[in-house]
Amino acid sequence: KNQVEQSPQSLIILEGKNCTLQCNYTVSPFSNLRWYKQDTGRGPVSLTIMTFSENTKSNGRYTATLDADTKQSSLHITASQLSDSASYICVVRGNRDDKIIFGKGTRLHILP
Amino acid sequence: GAGVSQSPSNKVTEKGKDVELRCDPISGHTALYWYRQSLGQGLEFLIYFQGNSAPDKSGLPSDRFSAERTGGSVSTLTIQRTQQEDSAVYLCASSLAHRAGTGELFFGEGSRLTVL
Numbered sequence: 001k002n003q004v005e006q007s008p009q010s011l012i013i014l015e016g017k018n019c020t021l022q023c024n025y026t027v028s029p030f031s032n033l034r035w036y037k038q039d040t041g042r043g044p045v046s047l048t049i050m051t052f053s054e055n056t057k058s059n060g061r062y063t064a065t066l067d068a069d070t071k072q073s074s075l076h077i078t079a080s081q082l083s084d085s086a087s088y089i090c091v092v093r094g095n096r097d098d099k100i101i102f103g104k105g106t107r108l109h110i111l112p
Numbered sequence: 113g114a115g116v117s118q119s120p121s122n123k124v125t126e127k128g129k130d131v132e133l134r135c136d137p138i139s140g141h142t143a144l145y146w147y148r149q150s151l152g153q154g155l156e157f158l159i160y161f162q163g164n165s166a167p168d169k170s171g172l173p174s175d176r177f178s179a180e181r182t183g184g185s186v187s188t189l190t191i192q193r194t195q196q197e198d199s200a201v202y203l204c205a206s207s208l209a210h211r212a213g214t215g216e217l218f219f220g221e222g223s224r225l226t227v228l
Contacts, residue, residue, distance in 0.1 A: 026114025028208070032214060043203055044155075089154070093215050100145075100215070104154035 002027040004092050006103035014111050017080055021106045022088030023073040031095040035058045035064055038087040038105070047075070047088075077108075085110045114138065118204050118220035125194055126228050133223045137206030145205045145217065146179055150225050155203065161187065162209065193219040194227045201225070 002037070004025045013019050032051045036044035048059045050066040050073060057064050061084075063076045077084055089102040117136040125131050137144050146158040157171035161181040172178070176194075181187040191198055201224050205217040 034216065036217075041221075043205070043221050044217070045219070046216045049214055049216065091217075100157075100217070102147075102155045102157070107152075 002092075002094060002099060003102050004062040004090055004101045004103035006090050006106050007087075008106060009104070009111070010107040012109045012111060013080055015080060015082055018078050019080060019108065020077075021075045021088050021090075021108070023075070023092065023103055025071050025073070025090070025092045025103075027092040027094050027099070027101050028070075029095040030068065030071075033066060033073050033093075034091045035062070035073075036089040036091055038089060040086070044087075044089055058105050080110050082112060084108060087094070116204055116206050116218050116220035118202075118223050120223055121221065122142070122224045122226075124226045124228065127196060128193055130190065130192045131194055131225060133191075133202050133204075133225070135187045135189070135204030135206075135220060136187065137187070137204070138218055139185075140208070141206035141218070142184065142209045143207045144181055145207075146187070146189050147203045148173075149198045149203060149222070150200045158202075191225075194225075196227050199225055199227045204221065 007022045034049045035047045038044040048057050048064045061078045066073045086106040087103040087107050092101045119134045132194045143164045144161040147155040149155050160168040176192045179189045201222040203222045205219045207217050
């Protein structure tokens with residue numbers, strides 16, 4: 001069964017600290033993996049996309065990694081800001097049947 | 113506007129009433145998705161439209177839920193005889209066809225449904 005598992009479920013860190021969110025998936029065959037950010041009361045917005053051949057991709061203070069062999073991805077946030085408080089959702093797209101599988105998200109709280 | 117538009121943004125209804133939620137996708141996007149998100153939970157897939165193909169209704173939780181997409185653009189999600197457990201945010205997303213792009217989903221701001 002195609003699944004996407006995220007950890008931790010929630011995370012609280014102090015402003016200015018770094019953190020890393022994890023995503024494990026079993027979707028196969030694999031097309032791409034996206035990290036979305038969902039602010040409270042808003043729709044999710046794509047942060048970054050990883051395809052099979054990519055290992056690392058950065059978008060400002062956000063850096064995503066992908067290990068297609070172990071089917072793991074991470075999202076690293078550097079020098080966190082209060083505005084980073086949100087849910088971060090890992091979304092994997094299969095290559096065969098157009099299926100999009102959502103993880104349940106990690107809720108990140110940044111404290112001042 | 114340039115983004116996905118959903119209406120109403122908030123809807124409060126009484127148990128047993130029918131509700132209709134509307135989604136206006138980004139122009140040119142042939143794929144349209146409906147998701148449901150209960151408070152503090154992840155997104156739950158409801159239904160997927162792709163062009164003129166038959167929709168994927170595999171996520172609809174019961175026969176009280178239905179959706180239409182007219183003219184390949186605007187979509188309406190209808191919930192009949194609403195129950196309290198239907199209370200959630202209903203999110204709509206659109207994207208280019210899978211083979212035409214990277215498949216980024218563009219979400220609306222959601223319709224928050226409260227069933228009393």
